[in-house]
Amino acid sequence: MAAEHLYRTVHAIAGCLALTFLFTACSHPAPRSARAANYVTEYGLGPDKWATAWLLTRHAGSDARLVVSMPGEPLPAGTPFDLPSSAIRRTADQSAFEVASARLNVTDPVVLELARYVHEMEINFWTNDGPAQATVIEEAYRSLQHRYGRDAVPPQCYVAFFDRVYQVMSDSRARALPLAAERLALDCGELVHTADKSRERIPEVPIVDVLSAVAAGRKVIFVDVRESDEFAEGHIPGALNIPIRAVGQQLREQLDGADYVVSYCVKDFRGFEMAKALANVGVRHSVIMRPYGIKGWATLGLPVTGARALSEEHAQQALAGCLSNVSACLAREGA
Numbered sequence: 001m002a003a004e005h006l007y008r009t010v011h012a013i014a015g016c017l018a019l020t021f022l023f024t025a026c027s028h029p030a031p032r033s034a035r036a037a038n039y040v041t042e043y044g045l046g047p048d049k050w051a052t053a054w055l056l057t058r059h060a061g062s063d064a065r066l067v068v069s070m071p072g073e074p075l076p077a078g079t080p081f082d083l084p085s086s087a088i089r090r091t092a093d094q095s096a097f098e099v100a101s102a103r104l105n106v107t108d109p110v111v112l113e114l115a116r117y118v119h120e121m122e123i124n125f126w127t128n129d130g131p132a133q134a135t136v137i138e139e140a141y142r143s144l145q146h147r148y149g150r151d152a153v154p155p156q157c158y159v160a161f162f163d164r165v166y167q168v169m170s171d172s173r174a175r176a177l178p179l180a181a182e183r184l185a186l187d188c189g190e191l192v193h194t195a196d197k198s199r200e201r202i203p204e205v206p207i208v209d210v211l212s213a214v215a216a217g218r219k220v221i222f223v224d225v226r227e228s229d230e231f232a233e234g235h236i237p238g239a240l241n242i243p244i245r246a247v248g249q250q251l252r253e254q255l256d257g258a259d260y261v262v263s264y265c266v267k268d269f270r271g272f273e274m275a276k277a278l279a280n281v282g283v284r285h286s287v288i289m290r291p292y293g294i295k296g297w298a299t300l301g302l303p304v305t306g307a308r309a310l311s312e313e314h315a316q317q318a319l320a321g322c323l324s325n326v327s328a329c330l331a332r333e334g335a
């Protein structure tokens with residue numbers, strides 16, 4: 001896989017000393033203790049993961065160090081985060097970043113403000129009136145991935161990105177200026193040596209096309225990759241709740257024959273990972289939606305079912321009503 005090859009290449013070229021410098025808790029770290037505090041996670045694509053990595057390595061103490069493994073590899077010793085079994089993880093109501101901020105008793109107003117934006121990017125899909133700054137940061141983050149390849153951005157680059165976000169936010173607060181997107185642009189060219197964008201070809205299908213396929217009687221399977229508590233709160237009617245760790249041959253057979261297998265999360269950072277993982281085990285027509293994720297779905301006024309939304313029966317009825325005239329339905333919702 002491109003991400004695995006890149007990570008191993010960068011690790012070999014940069015060496016332990018360079019990685020330690022990039023992941024330490026401050027620009028001029030104090031001498032490291034014999035037992036450095038390792039924070040460990042698996043490589044992934046979502047901003048919550050890397051904002052949390054930045055927070056832990058910049059605010060948890062001078063001996064804090066980030067260790068990243070590839071999905072499926074054994075985790076090294078340390079404090080895990082952004083993993084299903086870890087204490088520092090995303091829930092239906094909080095991002096991993098917010099959980100880590102509370103555990104560290106963070107009082108820095110810039111960090112607390114950033115926590116609101118991470119929540120908006122990866123947790124909130126219920127409202128459309130979130131802070132504009134979250135959109136600016138998300139677009140800059142996506143631009144970083146599009147420039148180098150979604151699964152080819154090394155951990156150091158993501159941490160450096162949130163260094164930049166923190167610096168720009170601090171300056172904007174001090175000078176009472178709006179958050180400027182151009183100031184968030186980051187050049188990771190020295191870190192990214194072997195980005196292979198050809199491996200990330202997961203189609204982005206407009207939601208109108210997905211709905212039109214359903215209306216035409218084609219087989220469309222929605223795969224919600226979020227954790228069970230997130231899924232229970234609200235999901236697309238009829239969606240399967242399947243975590244990325246469940247991908248394998250048996251799942252490929254279960255999804256075989258679909259015209260579209262649409263993986264999604266809130267904004268499709270995890271959705272893209274799932275779509276790619278499914279394609280890698282041979283699932284055909286593995287795609288993501290545009291606008292992205294269940295946030296994009298809900299923004300278009302499409303029905304959601306779950307504890308905080310409609311019943312499955314009522315959501316299915318509402319969706320059936322929309323499918324009777326997809327273009328008119330989406331036009332009515334302002335799509």
